[in-house]
Amino acid sequence: MFILFIVAIVAAALLLFRLILIRRELGRITKQLRCYNSGETGKKIDVSLFDRRLEALASEINRQSHLIVEANAQRTQIENELRQAIANISHDIRTPLTSIFGYIQLLEAESITPDEKLQYVTIVKNRTKRLQSLLNDFFELSVIESLDYPLRPDKIELTNLVSDILFGFYDSFNEREITPEIRLPDENVHLYADESAIRRVVENLLANTIKHAAGHVQIWLEPKPETVDLIIVNDAQKLVGSDVHLLFNRFYTADRTRSSQGSGLGLSIAKSLMNKMNGSLTAKLDGEKLTMTCNWKR
Template identity: 60%
Template sequence: MLYITIISVIAAAACLVRLWFVKREMKRMTSKLKAYNDGRTGKKLDLTFFDRHIESLAAEINRQSDLVVEAEAQRRRTENELRQAVANISHDIRTPLTSIFGYIQLLESDEITGEEKQEYVGIVKNRTKRLQVLLNDFFELSVIESPDYPMKHERLRLNILLPDIVTGLYDQFNEYHITPDLQLPESDIILYADESAVRRVAENLLLNTIKHTSGQVRIILQMRQGMAVLTIANEARHLTGSDLNVLFDRFYTADQTRSGKGTGLGLSIARSLMEKMNGSLNAELQGGHLLMICKWKLP
């Protein structure tokens, strides 16, 4: 009986000691967490008393802290991007509007000739078309990025669809004296995706390439590791690695003077559509050439 009593006392004492250590550790964790939340320290929780339940709790608290930091960084990036977008929208809308208003004032003059009037009307039309393209692209991007944007999945033969898209841009290639080098696989590449989205992605990438290259354009479609891979490559010696980080940002143009070659929304629209199709769109620089790489998972 005495032996049982001694064992019970020892067990109770061990439990009390353990409880004291647990309470001390919880108090220390609370103090550290409060200091972290108050911004007095950036150090995460660590343990001096090891218990698997407390370890799990500390790990989840540290993970939550990481998520909060990541969310805050994302919020700052979004705010900066929004401010830049607003500034660029203001610039891109104000510039053609100012030009349109100026030429309208010239058209109101009685001193201009018929030829000048015709020239000014043509300029006003061109500026108006640019403004229309900008507003249409901006509206399209906002619609695509909405959570309920509809995507229709249908069976596509990508090796048949791609030549049709390239052929549809014949006039643009011809205008810039570019002969595209189209390389297709011998076998069919079957893809389940939204045809209009695939067309828009390819068209946006090709139009961006046409406007910003003076050399050859290679369009390569192949199947790699269970994925359909479309690569569009063109000479781009003016680009640097830092450009790749912002290439898909809204309104970004490599032409920093924003001289009217594009709205800077085409690549953003293409990437958003690829993400809606559970694909990816990335850019790489290789030997002075820009590679736009689209990837779709094959069924």
């Protein structure tokens, strides 16, 4: 009986000692977390006492801290992109507006000839169309990136669709004296997706290719067991490797100037549409060859 009493006392003492250690360790964890939250240190929480529950707690706190850091970094990136976007929007809208206003002032002059008047009216009309196209692209991108953007997936014949789109760009390629090498599968590749979204993606990619390509262009549709790839390869002499990941950013232009021929939103719209369709749009630069790859799940 006495031995049992001694054992109970020893067990109680060990338990009390264990509780004291756990309490001390909790205080230590609290202090580490306070220092981390106040910015005094960026060190993650560590546990000196072997206890699975305390280690699990510290691990979850560290995981939550990591998620907060990632969220803050993403928020900062979005804020920077938003500021850049606002600056670019202001520039891209102000440029044609300034030009339109200038030519309107010239039209008001009494000394202009009929030929000059016709020339100025044509310029104003073109600048107005440019501004309208720009605003339409802004609106389209904002609609596409909204959470409730509707997709209407249906079974489509992708080979026929791509062939039809390419035929529509025949004159544009011909004007640039580009004869693309086109490879389409003999069989019709079927895909369950939104036809209008796919058409918009392919049209934007082809328009970008025609605008910037120099030399040989390759376009092929490659069916795989579980996916389908549309691949476009063209020369991109103005592009450098570090710029490739920026291609799908809003308003990016490879020559670092604000192009008067487009808003810089075409590839961004295509990327957003591919994401909406659970597909992917990627770019890779090999030497001076730029490869754009659209990937759809079958």
